[in-house]
Amino acid sequence: MTEKAFRTTTLSDRIxxxxxxxxxxxxxxxxxxxxxxxxAQQASPPLGSEQKRKAAxxxxxxHAGEMAAQALYQGQSLTARDPELxxxxxxxxxxxxxxxxxxxxxLDELGESPSRLDPLWYAGSFAIGMVAGIAGDRWNxxxxxxxxxxxxxxxxxxxxxxxxxxxxxxxxxxxxKIDEQGHANLAEALGAxxxxxxxxxxxxxxxxxxTTLAEKV
Numbered sequence: 465m466t467e468k469a470f471r472t473t474t475l476s477d478r479i480x481x482x483x484x485x486x487x488x489x490x491x492x493x494x495x496x497x498x499x500x501x502x503x504a505q506q507a508s509p510p511l512g513s514e515q516k517r518k519a520a521x522x523x524x525x526x527h528a529g530e531m532a533a534q535a536l537y538q539g540q541s542l543t544a545r546d547p548e549l550x551x552x553x554x555x556x557x558x559x560x561x562x563x564x565x566x567x568x569x570x571l572d573e574l575g576e577s578p579s580r581l582d583p584l585w586y587a588g589s590f591a592i593g594m595v596a597g598i599a600g601d602r603w604n605x606x607x608x609x610x611x612x613x614x615x616x617x618x619x620x621x622x623x624x625x626x627x628x629x630x631x632x633x634x635x636x637x638x639x640x641k642i643d644e645q646g647h648a649n650l651a652e653a654l655g656a657x658x659x660x661x662x663x664x665x666x667x668x669x670x671x672x673x674x675t676t677l678a679e680k681v
Contacts, residue, residue, distance in 0.1 A: 496565045497558055501639045502573075502632035511574075515627040520576040521679040522622050523633055526640070527567035528579045528678035529615065532589035533560040539593020540608065546601050549654065553608075556650070559643045566636045573632065579678040605656035610664055612648035614671060616641055 511519060537557035544550040571578060579585070596607040619641040626633050659667075 493565065493568055496562045498562050500566060500569060501635040502566070502570060505631040505635050509629050511627060511630060515630065516574055518625070519627055519630050519633050520571065520574045522626060523567050523570045523574065523636075524576065524579055525675045525678045526619075526622065526637065527564065527571060528582060528585050528674060529618070530560055530564040530567055530640075531578075531582050532585045532674065533557075533611075533615075534564060535586040535589035536593040536596075536608075536611065539590040539595075540597045540604055541593075543594045543597025544601060544604055545597075549601055549604070552650065552654070556647050559647070563640050563643065566640070570633055570636055580681055581677060585674060585678070602655055602657040603659075605651040605654050606659050609648050609651035609656040610659050610667060612644045612651065614667060615644045616648065618671070618675070619644065 534557060537553050537560060541550045541553035541557070544553060568578060596604045599607075619637050622637050623634060623641070626637065
């Protein structure tokens with residue numbers, strides 16, 4: 465086999481692998497690498513119908529966000545120039561996969577389903593991740609850091625909005641917040657560039673559109 469053919473086969477394998485991962489993330493429940501945070505919570509008073517609706521809407525948004533995060537990390541790792549950075553991105557994506565599974569489990573407990581627009585969130589975020597990687601590793605890390613900072617603020621707002629007696633959802637969101645802050649810190653430690661203000665604002669607008677739609681659809 466020629467060197468050119470080997471490279472082509474390798475690229476094809478990676479594309480097939482990413483496509484398979486996308487289908488699994490979107491349509492299949494996965495096995496988490498860590499314990500389910502809600503499992504440690506003692507039984508709490510049943511949620512009222514309005515509380516349940518509110519909790520389900522917020523967890524659906526979180527699930528959509530984690531779906532986007534999975535795709536974003538995969539797109540970034542695919543186009544990252546530094547092999548070590550690619551490995552770190554893939555490692556962080558494992559924690560994001562835990563988040564995805566935890567949110568899906570909580571939705572099941574609440575008798576609700578994920579957003580029907582999950583394939584859209586995945587495809588769009590994967591494309592954005594690839595563009596971030598192509599821009600160069602410092603910008604790639606900068607995009608990751610800013611994304612995670614915005615996610616942390618988003619999760620903080622959810623902790624304020626979740627029903628006080630919904631200890632299971634709160635346990636999940638609290639652990640997600642810790643992990644996301646860790647990802648932001650890692651990106652900055654690796655030399656993340658600070659994104660221009662217009663890019664940050666565009667990211668905030670995109671996030672707002674996604675969260676508004678995901679809560680309802």
